[in-house]
Amino acid sequence: MSDQKKSVYKPKSISGFPEWLPEFRAVEQQWLDHLRRAFESYGYCSIETPAVEELNVLGAKGEVDKEIYVLERLHKDENEKSSEARLALHFDQTVPLARYVAQHFSELTFPFKRYQMQKVWRGERPQLGRMREFYQCDIDVIHVDNLPIAFDAEMPAVIYEALTALDIGRIQIRISNRKILLGLLEALHVTDPVAVTRAVDKLEKIGEASVRELLSTEAGLNDAAMDAVLQLAGTKGDAQALRGITSQNETMQEGLAELTFVMNALKHLPAGAAIADLSIVRGLDYYTGTVYETALLDVPEFQGSVCSGGRYDDLAGNYISKHLPGVGISIGFSRLFDILKAKGHIKPGRKCPTDVLVILPSEDLRPMAAQTASALRKRGLNVELYHAPQKVGKQIEYADKKGISYVWFPPFEDGKTHEVKNITTGTQESADPQSWLPAT
């Protein structure tokens, strides 16, 4: 290698840490804007927590240890305090929310309705739709002591608004209440309800025959109990469908009443957008009542739930001696975006936000051209002034390459008018920078 030529370190993508070209980042940003709009339209406030938490705080959950990324300084100062707490990147937004609410408890107003759209990190083995760095978009409502059931009904309403603002076809939010199945298991004197919910959770994935197998071998259910469980899990429909279920005890009755309330409150949604589906149980023991999953009906390549959550009894018991029940739902944003992009369901957006490129006729005319650009900008348009007085053809070529729809010609000579050309249609006409607007 000659002296002339520097050695270069050719960078490559880091597996599991996606980044997009500007034309896809534009879509991602638009999607995030739509979600934010929907969340705020229901009064949810934004919070943002640091990327890190103390390992002690994350450790309180104790499950996902293996996936946690810990931070280490590359070189520590010799005299640095070793007493500093170890820090780790957060792996979800629920633990940070719990910590935030506990820490700022006296300064928050309850019921506390917040949304949070941040990246989270998990050291999992990357594959399509499973990343090491990804966006989650969460809403939760937290209250003190008692949280009204109305919020359980609000979650699907917000999510319906949020997800239908994205161009991803029909969605179906599937709703259940864990108290119904748990009440039945109580009535059946089932000794290992967790094994049952774990098996039922697999219904869609492995089918009824395999679930029966699990219910028998893992949970020790007899045929009658199995029939009862599977009949219950087979219940799907609106509030009406729930009437066929006979409540065996108070727990079941409570669950049925809550789910009926939620379904009735969602009647305004289009048919099929939100259904009661008692096969939904969610894996986590964490949930104590309402649970949600969401399917994309028009994207067969997208398996599983795009948006899940539920009601939990006690959010922050590890960090504060207050009883703080909550209900929340989380959109697996990057997973959705990644899969839909890979399967060709996302059309690239604009390479730049520019609406109009103002042509620079000559260096002499720069002040006038700059003034034109500035006048258009003041009226809310995104405008670039071409950077050098090159041939007009070359300037138009730049607009074309960047996907800029309009090219603006300020007067090249005294007495001439401004003209604007629509690159897509080819039409060109006189226009006034003080009043012109692009066709929408």
Place this chain on the structure above:
Amino acid sequence: MSDQKKSVYKPKSISGFPEWLPEFRAVEQQWLDHLRRAFESYGYCSIETPAVEELNVLGAKGEVDKEIYVLERLHKDENEKSSEARLALHFDQTVPLARYVAQHFSELTFPFKRYQMQKVWRGERPQLGRMREFYQCDIDVIHVDNLPIAFDAEMPAVIYEALTALDIGRIQIRISNRKILLGLLEALHVTDPVAVTRAVDKLEKIGEASVRELLSTEAGLNDAAMDAVLQLAGTKGDAQALRGITSQNETMQEGLAELTFVMNALKHLPAGAAIADLSIVRGLDYYTGTVYETALLDVPEFQGSVCSGGRYDDLAGNYISKHLPGVGISIGFSRLFDILKAKGHIKPGRKCPTDVLVILPSEDLRPMAAQTASALRKRGLNVELYHAPQKVGKQIEYADKKGISYVWFPPFEDGKTHEVKNITTGTQESADPQSWLPAT
């Protein structure tokens, strides 16, 4: 401790990792929106890079090693590949930009104008305005081989729009061109120009007498050379002020011509918003021409530059065998926000984005009240429906506590009309959910 009482881990703030209450997060978000709006109005596209880079990529710069946070998995799989590259959190957005442009070179359109508003991490000792996690808001333009000087003039124009959209008083962008001073040092046969720029960079901080001391002891300048350097560094004003400088060689001449171009292109800004100031040299050797710093004129507590940058000859030489000159500027967003907040210059915003709270008269009337909320939402308003049929006084109290300006009374009985109350003024009047708008 009794069995009843769980032990709690009382969480506290992590030094250097700020987070805000909702009312300040609302202001932060609004500020970020304003900056984005200004960047896009000039045609800059958004990109977002992962929080991490390979340590090899960051290492290419070799300066800030001590501040770098490296990622380690808490528990590694036994059979995990040890060949995976070590990852570290990025400490700025320039290295990631260089890597991004090199990696996606063939898919980008040049000149490439991008903005980037992300958090970056540095393991520094925290103090007011110096954090371990903070937002930077950057714009840069990168071109192949030659980057027109017009972009050097665009940076201050964009930054003026961006920063004046925030409520922080008058700003002053101070602009120089390193070629002028370096040309003079060439003419003076100064052997250690870096020592000179390092000394001149301290003018505002330590004063002329101390700088003279440094120029003599550290850079070995004689009195005549010192006078020449300090006279040059004392030049401040508009393009006119530059005419007093006698160019000694081609380098100086180039620098003067470039700076004159930039200042002339900024004539449309209010007097004093952008000035030529030859005492600005920037510490980094990295910059090769235009350099910027920005002062807040109305906030004496804010020391130093809120927004700095300049022209660099070769962005991505470490990663690609292309000559990619660029010019960029970076707003130290969190530093600005942190200091202004601490000094009481930022008024808290709204605790929630809700414009209107719809009163829930009774459980029976929930569907009607929900419909009212929905009608208002469809018209672009942010609306909460109160969650339970409590006393009206209690519902109004909630609106008051959350800073919601309007309370909406749907008809409590058949035949009555809707009414809306402005909590601030106390006025209450009939209103139609299909047409009512809040006073602005």
